[in-house]
Amino acid sequence: MLNVQDTAVGKVSTDTEEPIGCRIPYSVFTDDAFYKAEQEHLFRGPTWNFVALEAEVPNPGDFKSTFIGDTPVVVTRDKDQSLHVVVNRCAHRGATVCRARQGNVPHLECVYHQWAYELNGDLMGVPFRRGIKGKGGMPADFDLKQHGLVKLRVEALNGLVFATFSQEVEPLTDYLGPLITKHVERIMCRPIKILGNQRQFIHGNWKLYAENTRDPYHASLLHLFHNTFGLYRSTQTGECLMDESKRHSFLYSKAGSNDAARDSEVYQDSRSFDTSFSLQDPSLLAGRSEFPDGITLVILALYPNLILQQISNTLAVRQIVTHGPDSFELVWTQFGYADDDAEMDAIRLKQSNLIGPAGMISMEDGEAVEIVQQAVSSDRKARSYIAMGGGGADDADHLVTEGAIIGFWQNYREMVGIEERVS
């Protein structure tokens, strides 16, 4: 008899005629009930959500408008350099307070009735509070202190800013765990400079992208460019590891471990291993070795809304913003280090052709998410089957695994629930 564990996510019993592996009902990707529940229990629940890079709000008065799930928030830099995150919704009658994507202001002010807030969200004043010529005005017991913007807890780790609606969730580095914290610190090892944004609208559920970024199995099979030019192959030295809670994943590989003879034997006539494809201008792939550990690809998937990546010399955060059960926005913010020289600037700019919505090794992910969404939309009882690597939420010292996807679903089940919400 096979080794089994009776849980619907992870290995399951052969006695129930279920194959070993993880099965997820497709309604998690299509039903509004899941979407509403995850906004409340996950994005506004006990999770730390990425909201900004500190370098996006370097100066006092700088702000950036963004979203946690679909809740609008503003990140501000205060006069004392501290960071605040508040819900971008006036305490009066709900208007959007910050309407620009970013800017610099002495304080926040709602245009509707000019309610003004400090950068930390405290209400400063209300026009006509005492009325005009003794008429009108707010009730006598109106207390400014009771009517500020909703404030979130904020923590920064080496330039990445996170916020949470939860008073209970553990401090950020405990939430991330030592492995993930270490590898965030590896990439965010010194001051950065912002190189620009790219925004991508994907007609699919955000969790399909959470799966995609915890999936080393697909990367050399879907992305021909990755495989053909050896940027990533499942034959490379690499691992797919998780934190203790299995919420987050850390996937890395080393292009230095490519072996042309072995790799062509493993991939044989695979579509994505095309030895006849060469570049007219190979300068696209000319980079610099940046990290002494030889790791050339890192995908850190931080639960629930962030991917921090290093692919060759490209560095970027990808923030997931949900738009509904069947669509999300992916905001790519590319960066370099503040001390990059002119040649490194040029390398990063050219290699940015690899990533983003038009990226040679990333554009396919948009299509992969959509072809799943299109096929699962009407069949609510059907389920996926996830078992590569053994069928459990297990770390792997190789790249032929889906263990981290199962880890994601275990956490989602605990936080949002799965089977009980399938209608």
Place this chain on the structure above:
Amino acid sequence: MDLSTLPRTELLREVTDLIALHAELIDDDQLEAWPDLFVEDCHYSVLPRENADRGLPVATIFCDSRGMLVDRIVSLRRANIFPVHHYRHIISTSRIHEVRSDAIVAHTNYLVLQTRNTGRSFVYNAGKYVDEIVFSSGKFLFRSKKAIFDTDLIDTLMVRPI
């Protein structure tokens, strides 16, 4: 040839022709001929207005040689996976911004409609071309072409040049 000595109407006609041909080659899927509209040592970029306005360098597509244009097309044909689609460019009247002895700088608004196999067309990318056009080997060619786009929420992905 000193371009600044030529009549403006003639320059405008050449600019208009080149930009129209650029659109037509892309829309008609004659992509292999598209790099030939550029000089060898060219610059082509498709960049979000958001970055352009803030002076940030990241472009969605960035090529600094004709070889890179060819590689984009070969990659589209052989490597990339994307929804089946067509483009339809709608091009505004061009305005000649500057004439130098060796180059014309022209500004042109564009709209790219996309149609996938659902049969519906939608505005995929709206923006402005900033073109630097030179006379080289007997032809007017792009030395630099920037498509600075307003539609910075790219629908699904971008594989085809703008």
